[in-house]
Amino acid sequence: MTSIGGPVVDFRALPKIELHAHLSGSISRQCLHDVWLKKKEVGETDLQDPLIEMPLGKHDYDLNTFFPLFSKYIYNLVNDAWSLTFTTLSVLRDFADDGVVYLELRTTPRAMPHAGLTKAQYVQTILDAIATFEAETPTPSLRTRLILSIDRRNTLPEAREVLALARQFQPHGVVGLDLCGDPARGGIEVFAPVFEEARRDVPDLGITLHFAEAAASGTEEELTMLLGWRPDRIGHVIHVSEAVRAAIIARGDMGLELCLSCNVHAGMICGGFESHHFGEWWQVKETVVVLSTDDVGIFGSPLSNEYALVAEHFGLVRADICALVRRGVDVIFGGDKEKQRLRGILWSE
Numbered sequence: 261m262t263s264i265g266g267p268v269v270d271f272r273a274l275p276k277i278e279l280h281a282h283l284s285g286s287i288s289r290q291c292l293h294d295v296w297l298k299k300k301e302v303g304e305t306d307l308q309d310p311l312i313e314m315p316l317g318k319h320d321y322d323l324n325t326f327f328p329l330f331s332k333y334i335y336n337l338v339n340d341a342w343s344l345t346f347t348t349l350s351v352l353r354d355f356a357d358d359g360v361v362y363l364e365l366r367t368t369p370r371a372m373p374h375a376g377l378t379k380a381q382y383v384q385t386i387l388d389a390i391a392t393f394e395a396e397t398p399t400p401s402l403r404t405r406l407i408l409s410i411d412r413r414n415t416l417p418e419a420r421e422v423l424a425l426a427r428q429f430q431p432h433g434v435v436g437l438d439l440c441g442d443p444a445r446g447g448i449e450v451f452a453p454v455f456e457e458a459r460r461d462v463p464d465l466g467i468t469l470h471f472a473e474a475a476a477s478g479t480e481e482e483l484t485m486l487l488g489w490r491p492d493r494i495g496h497v498i499h500v501s502e503a504v505r506a507a508i509i510a511r512g513d514m515g516l517e518l519c520l521s522c523n524v525h526a527g528m529i530c531g532g533f534e535s536h537h538f539g540e541w542w543q544v545k546e547t548v549v550v551l552s553t554d555d556v557g558i559f560g561s562p563l564s565n566e567y568a569l570v571a572e573h574f575g576l577v578r579a580d581i582c583a584l585v586r587r588g589v590d591v592i593f594g595g596d597k598e599k600q601r602l603r604g605i606l607w608s609e
Protein backbone atom coordinates (compact mmCIF):
# COMPACT_ATOMS: atom_id res chain seq x y z
CA MET A 261 0.00 0.00 0.00
CA THR A 262 1.15 3.52 -0.61
CA SER A 263 -0.26 6.96 -0.11
CA ILE A 264 2.26 8.84 -2.23
CA GLY A 265 0.55 11.65 -4.10
CA GLY A 266 -2.99 10.41 -3.87
CA PRO A 267 -5.38 7.83 -2.53
CA VAL A 268 -3.84 4.63 -1.26
CA VAL A 269 -3.34 1.84 -3.80
CA ASP A 270 -3.65 -1.74 -2.66
CA PHE A 271 -1.24 -3.15 -5.25
CA ARG A 272 -2.25 -6.73 -4.60
CA ALA A 273 -5.95 -6.02 -5.04
CA LEU A 274 -5.20 -3.94 -8.17
CA PRO A 275 -6.15 -6.18 -11.14
CA LYS A 276 -3.00 -6.59 -13.21
CA ILE A 277 -1.76 -8.14 -16.42
CA GLU A 278 1.53 -10.03 -16.66
CA LEU A 279 3.05 -10.48 -20.11
CA HIS A 280 6.65 -11.50 -19.45
CA ALA A 281 6.94 -14.46 -17.08
CA HIS A 282 9.05 -17.56 -17.74
CA LEU A 283 7.32 -20.65 -16.39
CA SER A 284 10.37 -22.41 -14.92
CA GLY A 285 11.63 -19.17 -13.39
CA SER A 286 8.26 -18.38 -11.83
CA ILE A 287 8.15 -21.47 -9.61
CA SER A 288 8.47 -20.52 -5.95
CA ARG A 289 11.25 -22.08 -3.94
CA GLN A 290 8.71 -23.58 -1.57
CA CYS A 291 7.05 -25.31 -4.50
CA LEU A 292 10.40 -26.62 -5.77
CA HIS A 293 11.07 -27.85 -2.25
CA ASP A 294 7.72 -29.68 -2.18
CA VAL A 295 8.57 -31.38 -5.49
CA TRP A 296 11.99 -32.30 -4.16
CA LEU A 297 10.53 -33.77 -0.94
CA LYS A 298 8.10 -35.91 -2.88
CA LYS A 299 10.82 -37.17 -5.23
CA LYS A 300 13.25 -37.73 -2.38
CA GLU A 301 10.68 -39.82 -0.52
CA VAL A 302 10.41 -42.26 -3.41
CA GLY A 303 14.12 -42.21 -4.24
CA GLU A 304 13.65 -40.33 -7.52
CA THR A 305 16.22 -37.59 -7.02
CA ASP A 306 19.80 -37.15 -5.83
CA LEU A 307 19.60 -33.39 -6.10
CA GLN A 308 20.29 -31.13 -3.18
CA ASP A 309 17.28 -29.52 -1.44
CA PRO A 310 16.27 -26.44 -3.48
CA LEU A 311 16.16 -24.40 -0.28
CA ILE A 312 19.90 -25.08 0.08
CA GLU A 313 20.63 -24.69 -3.63
CA MET A 314 18.69 -21.38 -3.77
CA PRO A 315 18.28 -20.14 -0.20
CA LEU A 316 15.12 -18.18 0.58
CA GLY A 317 15.89 -14.49 0.35
CA LYS A 318 18.77 -14.88 -2.12
CA HIS A 319 17.89 -12.91 -5.24
CA ASP A 320 21.21 -11.55 -6.43
CA TYR A 321 21.81 -13.96 -9.28
CA ASP A 322 23.68 -12.31 -12.14
CA LEU A 323 23.61 -13.42 -15.76
CA ASN A 324 26.50 -15.84 -15.13
CA THR A 325 24.90 -17.61 -12.20
CA PHE A 326 21.29 -17.31 -13.36
CA PHE A 327 21.10 -19.49 -16.49
CA PRO A 328 22.77 -22.54 -14.91
CA LEU A 329 20.01 -22.56 -12.27
CA PHE A 330 17.79 -23.92 -15.00
CA SER A 331 20.12 -26.16 -16.99
CA LYS A 332 21.86 -27.63 -13.95
CA TYR A 333 19.09 -27.72 -11.38
CA ILE A 334 15.45 -26.85 -12.08
CA TYR A 335 15.31 -28.87 -15.32
CA ASN A 336 16.61 -31.92 -13.47
CA LEU A 337 14.02 -31.57 -10.74
CA VAL A 338 11.00 -30.69 -12.87
CA ASN A 339 11.49 -33.56 -15.26
CA ASP A 340 8.21 -35.45 -15.60
CA ALA A 341 4.51 -34.83 -16.23
CA TRP A 342 3.62 -34.88 -12.53
CA SER A 343 6.15 -32.24 -11.48
CA LEU A 344 5.37 -30.12 -14.55
CA THR A 345 1.66 -30.12 -13.70
CA PHE A 346 2.30 -29.54 -10.00
CA THR A 347 4.64 -26.61 -10.57
CA THR A 348 2.46 -25.03 -13.29
CA LEU A 349 -0.58 -25.11 -11.00
CA SER A 350 1.47 -23.56 -8.21
CA VAL A 351 2.68 -20.76 -10.53
CA LEU A 352 -0.90 -20.01 -11.63
CA ARG A 353 -2.09 -19.94 -8.02
CA ASP A 354 0.69 -17.51 -7.08
CA PHE A 355 -0.14 -15.12 -9.92
CA ALA A 356 -3.87 -15.30 -9.15
CA ASP A 357 -3.23 -14.66 -5.43
CA ASP A 358 -1.21 -11.60 -6.40
CA GLY A 359 -4.16 -10.11 -8.28
CA VAL A 360 -3.08 -10.99 -11.82
CA VAL A 361 -6.16 -11.30 -14.04
CA TYR A 362 -4.44 -12.01 -17.34
CA LEU A 363 -1.21 -13.90 -17.71
CA GLU A 364 0.88 -14.73 -20.74
CA LEU A 365 3.18 -17.41 -19.47
CA ARG A 366 6.14 -18.31 -21.66
CA THR A 367 8.12 -21.49 -21.79
CA THR A 368 10.70 -23.29 -23.89
CA PRO A 369 9.28 -26.62 -25.09
CA ARG A 370 11.41 -29.30 -23.46
CA ALA A 371 11.35 -33.03 -24.07
CA MET A 372 11.64 -35.11 -20.91
CA PRO A 373 13.17 -38.32 -22.21
CA HIS A 374 13.48 -39.94 -18.81
CA ALA A 375 9.69 -39.63 -18.43
CA GLY A 376 8.93 -40.38 -22.08
CA LEU A 377 7.52 -36.89 -22.70
CA THR A 378 7.93 -35.25 -26.10
CA LYS A 379 8.03 -31.48 -26.59
CA ALA A 380 4.44 -31.60 -27.83
CA GLN A 381 3.40 -33.48 -24.70
CA TYR A 382 5.25 -30.90 -22.60
CA VAL A 383 3.16 -28.13 -24.15
CA GLN A 384 -0.04 -30.18 -23.87
CA THR A 385 0.64 -30.91 -20.19
CA ILE A 386 0.96 -27.19 -19.43
CA LEU A 387 -2.21 -26.36 -21.38
CA ASP A 388 -4.02 -29.12 -19.46
CA ALA A 389 -2.82 -27.65 -16.16
CA ILE A 390 -4.11 -24.22 -17.22
CA ALA A 391 -7.50 -25.76 -18.12
CA THR A 392 -7.62 -27.61 -14.79
CA PHE A 393 -6.82 -24.43 -12.90
CA GLU A 394 -9.52 -22.46 -14.68
CA ALA A 395 -12.07 -25.25 -14.17
CA GLU A 396 -11.28 -25.58 -10.47
CA THR A 397 -11.53 -21.89 -9.62
CA PRO A 398 -15.16 -20.99 -8.83
CA THR A 399 -15.10 -17.60 -10.57
CA PRO A 400 -11.84 -17.62 -12.47
CA SER A 401 -10.58 -14.09 -12.75
CA LEU A 402 -7.17 -15.23 -14.01
CA ARG A 403 -7.02 -16.15 -17.68
CA THR A 404 -3.76 -17.64 -18.92
CA ARG A 405 -2.35 -17.97 -22.40
CA LEU A 406 0.94 -19.52 -23.46
CA ILE A 407 3.91 -18.16 -25.42
CA LEU A 408 6.49 -20.63 -26.72
CA SER A 409 10.12 -19.60 -26.45
CA ILE A 410 13.01 -20.23 -28.77
CA ASP A 411 16.20 -20.34 -26.72
CA ARG A 412 19.24 -18.58 -28.17
CA ARG A 413 21.08 -21.89 -27.68
CA ASN A 414 18.66 -23.70 -30.00
CA THR A 415 19.62 -24.90 -33.45
CA LEU A 416 17.63 -23.82 -36.49
CA PRO A 417 15.73 -27.17 -36.63
CA GLU A 418 14.87 -26.78 -32.94
CA ALA A 419 13.62 -23.25 -33.54
CA ARG A 420 11.51 -24.48 -36.46
CA GLU A 421 10.04 -27.11 -34.13
CA VAL A 422 9.01 -24.41 -31.66
CA LEU A 423 7.19 -22.54 -34.41
CA ALA A 424 5.53 -25.78 -35.56
CA LEU A 425 4.36 -26.42 -31.98
CA ALA A 426 3.07 -22.87 -31.69
CA ARG A 427 1.03 -23.40 -34.86
CA GLN A 428 -0.21 -26.80 -33.68
CA PHE A 429 -1.33 -25.50 -30.31
CA GLN A 430 -2.53 -22.07 -31.41
CA PRO A 431 -6.18 -23.18 -31.32
CA HIS A 432 -5.63 -24.41 -27.75
CA GLY A 433 -4.15 -21.37 -26.07
CA VAL A 434 -0.73 -20.63 -27.54
CA VAL A 435 -0.70 -16.97 -28.55
CA GLY A 436 2.90 -16.08 -29.24
CA LEU A 437 6.51 -16.82 -30.01
CA ASP A 438 9.47 -15.54 -27.97
CA LEU A 439 13.24 -15.40 -28.30
CA CYS A 440 14.96 -15.82 -24.93
CA GLY A 441 18.04 -17.36 -23.34
CA ASP A 442 21.54 -16.32 -22.42
CA PRO A 443 22.26 -13.01 -24.18
CA ALA A 444 25.95 -13.92 -24.34
CA ARG A 445 25.02 -16.54 -26.89
CA GLY A 446 25.49 -15.08 -30.38
CA GLY A 447 24.66 -16.37 -33.84
CA ILE A 448 20.94 -15.69 -33.56
CA GLU A 449 20.70 -14.53 -37.16
CA VAL A 450 20.06 -18.20 -38.01
CA PHE A 451 16.55 -17.78 -36.55
CA ALA A 452 15.58 -15.05 -39.00
CA PRO A 453 13.72 -17.41 -41.37
CA VAL A 454 11.66 -18.78 -38.47
CA PHE A 455 10.48 -15.38 -37.26
CA GLU A 456 9.96 -14.21 -40.84
CA GLU A 457 7.84 -17.28 -41.52
CA ALA A 458 5.85 -16.68 -38.33
CA ARG A 459 5.15 -13.08 -39.29
CA ARG A 460 4.26 -13.95 -42.87
CA ASP A 461 2.28 -17.18 -42.46
CA VAL A 462 0.79 -16.85 -38.96
CA PRO A 463 0.10 -13.12 -38.61
CA ASP A 464 -2.15 -13.59 -35.58
CA LEU A 465 0.65 -15.24 -33.59
CA GLY A 466 2.29 -12.55 -31.46
CA ILE A 467 6.05 -12.07 -31.52
CA THR A 468 8.06 -10.91 -28.55
CA LEU A 469 11.85 -10.79 -28.36
CA HIS A 470 14.34 -10.40 -25.54
CA PHE A 471 16.01 -7.20 -26.63
CA ALA A 472 19.27 -5.55 -25.55
CA GLU A 473 19.40 -7.38 -22.24
CA ALA A 474 23.18 -7.21 -22.03
CA ALA A 475 25.90 -5.26 -23.81
CA ALA A 476 26.69 -8.38 -25.87
CA SER A 477 23.12 -8.55 -27.20
CA GLY A 478 22.79 -4.79 -27.54
CA THR A 479 24.81 -4.16 -30.66
CA GLU A 480 23.26 -1.94 -33.30
CA GLU A 481 23.57 -4.84 -35.73
CA GLU A 482 21.61 -7.30 -33.58
CA LEU A 483 18.94 -4.81 -32.58
CA THR A 484 18.36 -3.62 -36.13
CA MET A 485 17.98 -7.24 -37.19
CA LEU A 486 15.53 -7.98 -34.35
CA LEU A 487 13.41 -4.94 -35.20
CA GLY A 488 13.41 -6.22 -38.79
CA TRP A 489 11.60 -9.34 -37.55
CA ARG A 490 8.71 -6.98 -36.73
CA PRO A 491 8.07 -7.95 -33.11
CA ASP A 492 4.90 -6.76 -31.40
CA ARG A 493 6.73 -6.49 -28.11
CA ILE A 494 10.31 -6.45 -26.86
CA GLY A 495 11.59 -7.39 -23.41
CA HIS A 496 14.10 -5.67 -21.07
CA VAL A 497 15.27 -3.01 -23.61
CA ILE A 498 18.37 -1.97 -21.67
CA HIS A 499 21.38 -1.36 -23.93
CA VAL A 500 19.78 0.78 -26.61
CA SER A 501 21.49 3.58 -28.48
CA GLU A 502 19.69 6.81 -29.36
CA ALA A 503 19.23 5.53 -32.92
CA VAL A 504 17.60 2.28 -31.77
CA ARG A 505 15.47 4.16 -29.28
CA ALA A 506 14.26 6.38 -32.12
CA ALA A 507 13.53 3.32 -34.28
CA ILE A 508 11.45 1.77 -31.48
CA ILE A 509 9.47 4.97 -31.07
CA ALA A 510 9.03 5.37 -34.83
CA ARG A 511 7.56 1.86 -35.06
CA GLY A 512 4.60 3.03 -32.95
CA ASP A 513 2.74 1.12 -30.22
CA MET A 514 5.58 -1.26 -29.51
CA GLY A 515 5.05 -3.13 -26.23
CA LEU A 516 7.99 -2.82 -23.83
CA GLU A 517 8.10 -5.53 -21.18
CA LEU A 518 10.14 -3.97 -18.39
CA CYS A 519 11.33 -6.07 -15.46
CA LEU A 520 12.68 -3.81 -12.71
CA SER A 521 13.56 -6.26 -9.95
CA CYS A 522 15.17 -8.73 -12.33
CA ASN A 523 17.33 -5.99 -13.86
CA VAL A 524 18.36 -4.53 -10.51
CA HIS A 525 18.98 -7.80 -8.64
CA ALA A 526 20.88 -9.33 -11.55
CA GLY A 527 23.02 -6.19 -11.92
CA MET A 528 21.87 -5.75 -15.51
CA ILE A 529 21.61 -1.99 -15.07
CA CYS A 530 23.89 0.43 -13.23
CA GLY A 531 22.44 1.76 -10.02
CA GLY A 532 19.24 0.96 -8.18
CA PHE A 533 15.55 1.14 -8.99
CA GLU A 534 15.59 4.91 -9.38
CA SER A 535 18.00 4.62 -12.32
CA HIS A 536 15.94 1.99 -14.15
CA HIS A 537 15.03 2.93 -17.73
CA PHE A 538 11.34 2.61 -16.80
CA GLY A 539 11.78 6.29 -15.96
CA GLU A 540 12.75 7.08 -19.56
CA TRP A 541 9.97 5.12 -21.20
CA TRP A 542 6.77 5.17 -19.22
CA GLN A 543 5.61 8.54 -20.49
CA VAL A 544 6.59 7.96 -24.12
CA LYS A 545 3.20 7.99 -25.84
CA GLU A 546 4.31 6.01 -28.88
CA THR A 547 5.20 2.92 -26.82
CA VAL A 548 3.31 0.75 -24.33
CA VAL A 549 5.19 -0.12 -21.15
CA VAL A 550 4.10 -3.26 -19.33
CA LEU A 551 5.61 -4.05 -15.95
CA SER A 552 6.60 -7.69 -15.70
CA THR A 553 8.23 -10.08 -13.24
CA ASP A 554 10.41 -12.18 -15.59
CA ASP A 555 11.26 -14.84 -12.99
CA VAL A 556 9.45 -14.22 -9.71
CA GLY A 557 10.72 -17.54 -8.31
CA ILE A 558 14.30 -16.34 -8.66
CA PHE A 559 14.06 -12.59 -8.12
CA GLY A 560 11.34 -12.76 -5.49
CA SER A 561 9.30 -9.74 -6.52
CA PRO A 562 5.64 -10.39 -7.38
CA LEU A 563 3.94 -8.10 -9.88
CA SER A 564 2.16 -6.18 -7.09
CA ASN A 565 5.59 -5.23 -5.78
CA GLU A 566 6.77 -4.07 -9.23
CA TYR A 567 3.90 -1.56 -9.21
CA ALA A 568 4.76 -0.52 -5.65
CA LEU A 569 8.35 0.04 -6.79
CA VAL A 570 7.45 2.38 -9.64
CA ALA A 571 5.15 4.33 -7.34
CA GLU A 572 7.95 4.66 -4.83
CA HIS A 573 10.86 5.41 -7.15
CA PHE A 574 9.18 7.30 -9.99
CA GLY A 575 6.35 9.01 -8.14
CA LEU A 576 3.44 7.43 -10.00
CA VAL A 577 0.16 8.26 -8.31
CA ARG A 578 -2.95 6.13 -8.31
CA ALA A 579 -4.25 7.52 -11.62
CA ASP A 580 -0.88 6.85 -13.29
CA ILE A 581 -0.84 3.28 -11.97
CA CYS A 582 -4.35 2.54 -13.23
CA ALA A 583 -3.55 4.10 -16.62
CA LEU A 584 -0.34 2.08 -16.87
CA VAL A 585 -2.13 -1.22 -16.30
CA ARG A 586 -4.97 -0.35 -18.69
CA ARG A 587 -2.62 0.70 -21.47
CA GLY A 588 -0.98 -2.74 -21.36
CA VAL A 589 -4.18 -4.30 -22.66
CA ASP A 590 -3.41 -2.83 -26.10
CA VAL A 591 -0.44 -5.16 -26.53
CA ILE A 592 -1.72 -8.50 -25.20
CA PHE A 593 -1.70 -11.39 -27.65
CA GLY A 594 -5.00 -12.82 -26.36
CA GLY A 595 -7.35 -11.21 -28.87
CA ASP A 596 -10.16 -8.65 -28.89
CA LYS A 597 -12.61 -10.58 -26.72
CA GLU A 598 -10.04 -10.84 -23.96
CA LYS A 599 -9.19 -7.17 -24.33
CA GLN A 600 -12.85 -6.38 -23.83
CA ARG A 601 -13.07 -8.56 -20.73
CA LEU A 602 -10.00 -6.88 -19.27
CA ARG A 603 -11.26 -3.37 -19.98
CA GLY A 604 -14.30 -4.29 -17.90
CA ILE A 605 -12.23 -5.55 -14.97
CA LEU A 606 -9.27 -3.18 -14.74
CA TRP A 607 -9.55 -0.15 -12.53
CA SER A 608 -10.14 3.18 -14.23
CA GLU A 609 -9.11 5.28 -11.26
Ligand SMILES: CNc1ncnc2c1ncn2[C@@H]1O[C@H](COP(=O)(O)O)[C@@H](O)[C@H]1O
Nearest residue numbers: 282283284285330366367368411440441555
Ligand atom coordinates in the same frame (compact mmCIF):
# COMPACT_ATOMS: atom_id res chain seq x y z
C1 LIG B 1 17.20 -12.24 -17.37
N1 LIG B 1 16.04 -12.88 -17.83
C2 LIG B 1 16.02 -13.79 -18.83
N2 LIG B 1 16.63 -13.54 -20.01
C3 LIG B 1 16.64 -14.46 -20.99
N3 LIG B 1 16.08 -15.67 -20.90
C4 LIG B 1 15.47 -15.96 -19.74
C5 LIG B 1 15.40 -15.05 -18.66
N4 LIG B 1 14.73 -15.62 -17.65
C6 LIG B 1 14.40 -16.86 -18.08
N5 LIG B 1 14.85 -17.06 -19.33
C7 LIG B 1 14.74 -18.27 -20.15
O1 LIG B 1 13.66 -19.05 -19.67
C8 LIG B 1 14.10 -20.35 -19.31
C9 LIG B 1 13.35 -20.82 -18.09
O2 LIG B 1 11.98 -20.93 -18.31
P1 LIG B 1 11.31 -22.06 -19.23
O3 LIG B 1 12.04 -23.36 -18.97
O4 LIG B 1 11.42 -21.63 -20.64
O5 LIG B 1 9.89 -22.14 -18.74
C10 LIG B 1 15.60 -20.21 -19.08
O6 LIG B 1 16.28 -21.40 -19.35
C11 LIG B 1 16.01 -19.10 -20.05
O7 LIG B 1 16.29 -19.61 -21.32
